[in-house]
Amino acid sequence: MAQDTLSQEQVIRRGMDELVVDTTSVSWVDGQQGRLYYRGFRIEDLAKSASFEEVAYLLLCGELPAGQQLQGFSWKLRQLSHTPEKTIRIIQELPRHTAPLAALQTALAALGCTDPKPKYSEEETLLGLALRIIAQTPIILAATYRLHQGNSILPARDDLTHAQNFLYMLSGRVPDEEAARAMEIALIIQMDHGFNSSTFTARAVASTLTNMYAATSAAVGALSGPLHGGASEEVVQMLADIEEWGDPKSYLDNLFASGGKVMGMGHRVYKQTDPRAVIFEKLLAQLTRNEKSPKDIQTLGYVAGYAREHFAARNQPIHVNVDFWSGAVYRRLGIQPVLFPAIFAAARIVGWCAHIIELRQNNRLYRPLSSYTGPVDLKFVPLAERGK
Numbered sequence: 440m441a442q443d444t445l446s447q448e449q450v451i452r453r454g455m456d457e458l459v460v461d462t463t464s465v466s467w468v469d470g471q472q473g474r475l476y477y478r479g480f481r482i483e484d485l486a487k488s489a490s491f492e493e494v495a496y497l498l499l500c501g502e503l504p505a506g507q508q509l510q511g512f513s514w515k516l517r518q519l520s521h522t523p524e525k526t527i528r529i530i531q532e533l534p535r536h537t538a539p540l541a542a543l544q545t546a547l548a549a550l551g552c553t554d555p556k557p558k559y560s561e562e563e564t565l566l567g568l569a570l571r572i573i574a575q576t577p578i579i580l581a582a583t584y585r586l587h588q589g590n591s592i593l594p595a596r597d598d599l600t601h602a603q604n605f606l607y608m609l610s611g612r613v614p615d616e617e618a619a620r621a622m623e624i625a626l627i628i629q630m631d632h633g634f635n636s637s638t639f640t641a642r643a644v645a646s647t648l649t650n651m652y653a654a655t656s657a658a659v660g661a662l663s664g665p666l667h668g669g670a671s672e673e674v675v676q677m678l679a680d681i682e683e684w685g686d687p688k689s690y691l692d693n694l695f696a697s698g699g700k701v702m703g704m705g706h707r708v709y710k711q712t713d714p715r716a717v718i719f720e721k722l723l724a725q726l727t728r729n730e731k732s733p734k735d736i737q738t739l740g741y742v743a744g745y746a747r748e749h750f751a752a753r754n755q756p757i758h759v760n761v762d763f764w765s766g767a768v769y770r771r772l773g774i775q776p777v778l779f780p781a782i783f784a785a786a787r788i789v790g791w792c793a794h795i796i797e798l799r800q801n802n803r804l805y806r807p808l809s810s811y812t813g814p815v816d817l818k819f820v821p822l823a824e825r826g827k
C-alpha cells in the first residue's frame with residue numbers, strides 16, 4: 440500500500456550503499472586499491488614513522504605538526520589527562536559486567552554535563568573540547584576495564600606518552616618499548632576511516648549543532664555493534680567455537696552452509712585486503728617471533744586461507760578486515776577480549792572529533808528522506824470501541 444511515489448531521480452539506497460552525502464578531507468578509503476589515506480598520507484607511512492600525537496594533530500588540524508606545535512599539543516593532551524572524579528563515580532555505579540563501550544558512551548555524555556562550556560563552537564574551543572574528549576577516553580576505558588577485572592583505578596602519569604599511558608592505566612605496569620609502539624600503531628591505523636557508521640553518526644548528530652560530547656557519545660553507540668567495532672571480540676568467540684567444534688574446515692563448511700558470517704572478514708568499501716589488516720598481521724608476526732606455533736594464529740591463518748578460497752570460487756570480493764588479526768595482537772599486549780572493541784574507540788575518537796570540527800566549518804543539517812510504505816487517512820477508533 441505504498442503512498443509515496445519516488446520521482447525518476449530518486450532511488451532508495453538501503454544502508455546508504457554508494458551514496459555520497461558530503462565532502463571530507465580528513466581521510467580517504469580507496470576500496471579498489473585497498474588503501475587508506477589520512478589527509479593525503481598513506482597509513483603505512485604514518486604507522487611506520489609517526490607518533491599517536493603527531494597523527495592526532497594531523498587529523499584535527501589538517502597538517503603534520505612542526506616540533507613546537509607537537510610539543511604544545513602533547514602538553515595540552517597531558518594536562519587534560521586527569522581523572523574525571525564525578526564521571527568515574529557514575530561508572531562505579533554501573534554493574535561490574537558493563538561492556539567498556541557502553542560505559543564510555545555513558546561517560547562521554549556525563550563529561551558533557553561537567554563541562555561548563557560544552558556548547559561553544561568557535562574553532563579554538565572546538566579543538567580544546569576535542570583534546571579533552573581524546574585525553575579522557577583512555578582514562579575512562581582503563582577505569583572501566585580495571586573495575587571489570589576487580590582492580591582499583593589508576594591515574595595517568597605525566598611522564599608517559601598517550602599510548603604508554605593507556606597500557607599503563609590498563610595493566611599497572613609501564614609497557615616496554617615494543618608493546619607501547621604496538622599499541623601506538625594500533626591506535627594510529629584505526630583513527631579514521633571515511634564515512635563509516637560511527638563517523639556518520641557523529642557527523643549526523645553534530646550537524647544539529649549539539650555539542651561534541653553528545654555527538655561522540657552517539658558515535659560510541661554505533662561503534663558497539665558487531666557489524667562495526669564489535670567484530671574483534673567476535674573473532675575471539677569464533678576461535679573458541681572452532682576449538683569446541685574440533686576442526687576449522689568443517690566448522691567453516693557448516694557456517695557457510697547455514698549462511699553465517701566469518702567475523703573479521705568483509706567490508707562495504709574494500710574490494711581488496713584491508714590495509715589495516717596487513718599492518719596488524721605484520722605487527723602480530725613481530726610480537727610472536729619467539730612463540731612456537733601459536734594455536735590462535737594457526738587457526739586464524741587457516742580460516743583466512745580457506746574462506747578466501749570459498750569467496751574467490753563465488754567471485755565475492757571478501758577479504759580479512761581490520762578486526763581479523765587485531766585481537767591476537769591485543770592478547771599479546773596482555774589485554775582481555777572485553778576491551779578489544781573499546782580500543783577501536785580510543786583510536787576512532789580522534790577521527791570523530793576531526794570530522795565534527797570539519798563539519799562545523801560549513802555545517803549543514805543531515806536530514807535524508809525516506810520512502811513511506813504505510814497506510815494513510817485511517818479512521819481513528821476510540822479506545823472503548825477497539826477490539827470489538
Ligand code: COA
Binds near residue numbers: 668670698703704760
Ligand atoms: N562472511 C561470510 N559472508 C559474508 C561476509 C562474511 N564475513 N561478509 C559478507 N558476506 C556475504 C554476505 O553473506 C552476502 O552474501 P549474499 O549476497 O549471498 O547474501 C554478501 O557477502 C554481501 O554481504 P553484506 O553483509 O550485504 O555486505 P555489507 O557491505 O553490508 O558487509 C560487513 C559489510 C562488514 C557488514 C560484512 O562483511 C560483515 O558482516 N562482516 C563480518 C563482521 C565484521 O567483520 N565487521 C567488521 C567490519 S570492519
